[in-house]
C-alpha cells in the first residue's frame with residue numbers, strides 16, 4: 001500500500017497538471033463515486049497531499065479527493081499506460097492525460113464540494129510535528145506504539161513499512177505501549193520518523209516486487225528506498241545493527257518485523 005513517501009511522489013508527479021482544465025473525463029469504473037459531468041471543465045489550482053490522501057483542488061473551491069488504498073497509482077502522460085486497470089482518465093488537453101490505475105479497485109475518488117479536507121492527524125514532515133507534539137499524542141494512547149503509528153487520526157501517512165523502519169531506527173520494541181515511552185525514547189522516535197520519511201521521499205518511495213499491484217512512481221524512475229529497509233520484509237535475516245535474527249510478529253492483524261535484541 002502506498003504510504004506518505006509514495007503518495008508524495010505521485011503528487012509531485014502531477015505538477016504538470018496544475019493550471020490546466022479538465023477538458024473531459026472518462027470514468028471507466030462505476031464503483032468510483034465520480035461522474036464525468038462534475039469533473040469536466042474544472043480548472044486545477046493545486047495538487048496536494050494530506051496523509052495518504054491526494055487532493056486535486058479546483059478553482060471553484062471543490063476538490064477531487066483520491067485515496068490509492070492497496071494498489072492505486074497515478075500516471076500522467078500523453079499515452080495510455082500499458083494496463084487494462086485504468087479506472088479514471090482526466091484529459092487535460094495538449095495530450096496531457098492523468099490516469100488513475102488500480103488493479104485491485106479498492107482505491108476511492110470523489111468530488112468534495114467543500115474542498116480538500118480529510119480526517120487525518122498531524123503531518124510528520126510539517127514544522128508542527130515536533131518531539132513534544134509526538135509526546136503529547138503518544139501520552140493519550142495505551143495502544144502498542146506500532147499500532148499508534150498506523151493510526152491516521154494521530155500521525156498522518158505512516159503505514160506498515162515506515163512504522164517498522166522508524167521503530168527499528170529508534171531502537172524501540174513495537175509492542176511497547178505508546179504512553180509508556182520515556183521522553184528520550186519519544187525524541188529518538190521523532191527523529192527516526194522524520195529521517196526515514198525524508199529519505200524515502202528523496203528516494204521516490206519503496207518499490208516492492210513487480211506485480212501489477214505493486215507501487216511504481218509516476219515518473220519513469222523507480223522508487224529506491226527498498227534498498228534501505230532494515231527490518232521490513234527482512235524476517236530471518238541478521239539485524240544490520242547487532243546481528244540478531246529479525247523476527248516477525250502479528251499485531252492487530254498486521255505483520256511487524258523487528259529486532260528482538262536491540263529494540264527494547
Ligand SMILES: [Zn+2]
Nearest residue numbers: 239242259262
Ligand atoms: Zn538488532
